[in-house]
Amino acid sequence: MMKTNAYISLFLAGLFCLCCAEEDQFKTKREDYDQFLMAEPVKTTSKYFELWDNKIMQDSVQLLSLGNVAGEYTRFFQGTGDIKHLKKAEQSLKKAVDIAAVGKAGYLRALARNYISQHRFKEALELASEAMKMRSGVNATQSLLFDIHMELGNYGQAQLYLDSIQNMSDFGYLIRVAKWNDHKGDLQTAIRFMEKAKEKAESSNNRNLLLWSYTNLADFYGHAGRIEESYRFYLKALHMDPQNAYAKKGIAWIVYSHERNGHEALRILDSIIKRNKSPEYHLLKAEIASYMNDETLRMQSLDNYYKSVVRDGYGQMYNAYNVGFYLDVDAMDRALQLAKEEVGNRPTPETYAWLAYSLLKRGEKERALELVEDYVDGQTFEPEILFCVAEIYKANGQTEKVKEIKKELLGAVYELGPVKELGIASL
Template sequence: METTKKYLCLLFMGLIFFSCIQEEGFKTNRQDYDPFLKTEPVKTTSKDFQVWDHQIMQDSTQLVSLGYVADEYTRFFQETGDIKHLKRAEQSLKKAVKMANVEKVEYLRALARNYISQHRFKEALELASQAVKIKGGVNATQNLLFDIHMELGNYGQAQMYLDSIRNQYDFGYLVRVAKWNDHEGDMQAAIRCMEMASEKAESSKDSNQLLLSYTNLANLYGHAGRIEESYQFYLKALQIDPKNADAKRGIAWIVYSHERNGEEALRILDSIIKGNKSPEYHLLKAEIASYTGDETLRIQSLDNYYKGVVQEDYGQMYNAYNVGFYLDMDVMDRALQLAKQEVRNRPTPETYGWLAYSLLKRGEKEQALELVENHVDGQTFEPEILFCVAEIYKANGHKKKVKEIKKELLGAVYELGPLKESGIVSL
């Protein structure tokens, strides 16, 4: 029996080693994705849209117009990253909620999802609670409540709603189970669920479901070290939507973190930035510029990021990014202020992790350690947060804890990127 166990163990290790060799030998091909980097600017209007938009400006009782216009503005935001479109969708949906009777629950859910996009999670929860009282479309409301409670860190309630919508044949359920398993640190289960969701999408030929499942699956494959599969699914997503920024960013990350080709990754990022105003792409550009040693580009990219996020319409959408940004800029008081605000907005292990790290950077290592022990350690598998936790343990002399986390982080170098590699090694 022992001999059999040893043989299986050796076989398993051999398969892992062989898989690693394959991944290390994998290279992207510019010819695969170049056609998708030359897309035309996104059109944020049409004759029909102008008619409907004009009608709601002239007559606020046009409920059908409000719904159509809100959907279009939401699509414009998803394709361009321009916050003004999300805010205009919000305005239309607010009017629709006030006017609607029979369809009121649908507009409540739509407005709640708009608030989720804006990271206004507590307001989204209030709207979802109103939708529960109306009792229309119970399954859709339970899906929404799962999503909100996951964002808020209310994992017990999220699991309750997940159980209430259990249906192995439903695309939405499979996507949410994948998210739950990812949160629990069960990557293989998350991948299996997302693969099942992808199969459902392929059967239905629903382009939105296909795009969602392909990009999510590509992301999960990347986390699992299955880089080539990740790359192929990003390409499949681009075949559906050639303008998809998430897929292009995913390929840029593979080129940067896996292939260590900063120049090519920057070229891909530039193609995204031409048509997408989301500030986070400038942060990634700054990181890659730092890796390539281009200090001028790094400073310019950070400046572009700052100019983007200071827009009032963004509200608190970029708090988490901003904490890291201000820490890197050595503006410790502002970083701490935002970290505290983010914990008030959504008290998750990740937000507590950033708050603890902000305290550490201010020299308050004991307070940072207390937060980690009470709210973070063992409650998240996010590599970036684990790196912060390891630094906090190191500062407090907890060598055994650092060693445990370091082992895990060494397996997450791809996710963290080349700049973090030396920091992990020196833990």
């Protein structure tokens, strides 16, 4: 019996190694995604949009047209990353809120979601609270309030709103309970709920819900080390929407982090940057350039990022990115100032971690440690944040805590990328 158990153990161990080897051997194929890199830019007009827009120009009280135009501007922003479309959507929605006698709660929610996209979370909370008082579309408002409180770090209140919308047959509930479990560090449960949400989206055949499900499930699979499944779902999204920059970025990350093919990852990113103005693509390009030891490209990409964020007026949307950017270019005082602003905007474990990391980089390791112990430790499972925490513990001589975090980080090498992998090794 003991010998049989030994054989079974050896078989299972061998099977596990085989599975790992198969995952490690997985390779993307250019022919899978090349066609999507040539996709035309997102059109920022349509005959319906022009019809609605003309009605607004003729008569400022065309409420239905205001809502439709705002929806189109939001779609244009999602496709192009151009902040001007999001701001125009805001203008239309603010006018709709001002003139609406019926359905005002819906316009308040839409404007609140616009503010979430702009990282104006406290203003979004005010609008959502006003919508709640109207007692119209209560479930939609409760869902919105969950989203806002998650962004603000008010996790107790977020859980109350999540409980209030509980419905295992509802797509909106399923994606939020998935997000909740991911926040708690239970990735496997988060994936199960996201898979249920995908099934709901497929049964409804709703294009927007399908795209949302496929790209978010691809992200979750990547975090779980299920790289091939992640890749397949990004491709599914691209077959539905060939212009989907988020899915292309996901594939670029797989090529870079899993396959360590910087040149191909840059080729994919360049195809995105030609058609999409979102600044974060320049930051990823800078990281890949750093991995490739191309300092000229790295500095050029950082410069392009900075010009894009400042020139185009993204407001608070890129504050978290900007803290990292300023640290990267040794602008420590500016990084600290911005980290403080971000904590004021949304006091989450993540923003406190960036504040602590900024203090560490200025040589204030004791103050950094205090913040980590008070606001961060045990309250987030984000690998990038844990890496910052580990550096702070290391600077303060807490080697045992560093060892514990290092174990977790070694399991998140794909998510962190090759550049951070070198940093993990030196912890």
